[in-house]
Amino acid sequence: xxxxxxxxxxxxxxxxxxxxxxxxxxxxFSSVVMGWFRRTQGKEREFVAAISGPxxxxxxxxxxxxxxxxxxxxxxxxxxxxxxxxxxxDTAVYYCAAxxxxxxxxxxxxxxxxxxxxxxxxxx
Numbered sequence: 537x538x539x540x541x542x543x544x545x546x547x548x549x550x551x552x553x554x555x556x557x558x559x560x561x562x563x564x565f566s567s568v569v570m571g572w573f574r575r576t577q578g579k580e581r582e583f584v585a586a587i588s589g590p591x592x593x594x595x596x597x598x599x600x601x602x603x604x605x606x607x608x609x610x611x612x613x614x615x616x617x618x619x620x621x622x623x624x625x626d627t628a629v630y631y632c633a634a635x636x637x638x639x640x641x642x643x644x645x646x647x648x649x650x651x652x653x654x655x656x657x658x659x660x
Contacts, residue, residue: 540633540651542558542630546655550658551622560614568636569647571633574626576627585617586640600619617630630655
């Protein structure tokens with residue numbers, strides 16, 4: 537399994553920006569599909585974004601399209617989630633996830649490894 541450590545969460549005002557980072561252990565990072573999920577208190581964890589190993593394919597949930605950007609630096613074994621125009625409904629614990637293998641999917645059970653989560657709070 538891949539070990540994942542998220543960072544970059546915090547408190548921001550509505551309309552502001554944050555960038556989350558997720559550092560991954562292990563080799564062959566460029567063959568690992570990476571994703572971001574989030575969980576709001578009392579709700580199921582939901583898919584936010586995913587990116588293919590080489591980085592050429594991305595997928596987003598509709599509510600963040602045009603505001604969030606997922607990217608990766610395979611030389612640094614790191615994936616990012618740039619979050620702009622944040623809204624109060626983006627408040628959640630954000631989790632980084634990894635799947636070793638080809639393809640890109642958006643379901644939670646597709647991913648093999650998970651980080652511990654980082655809190656993002658957007659004040660209105």
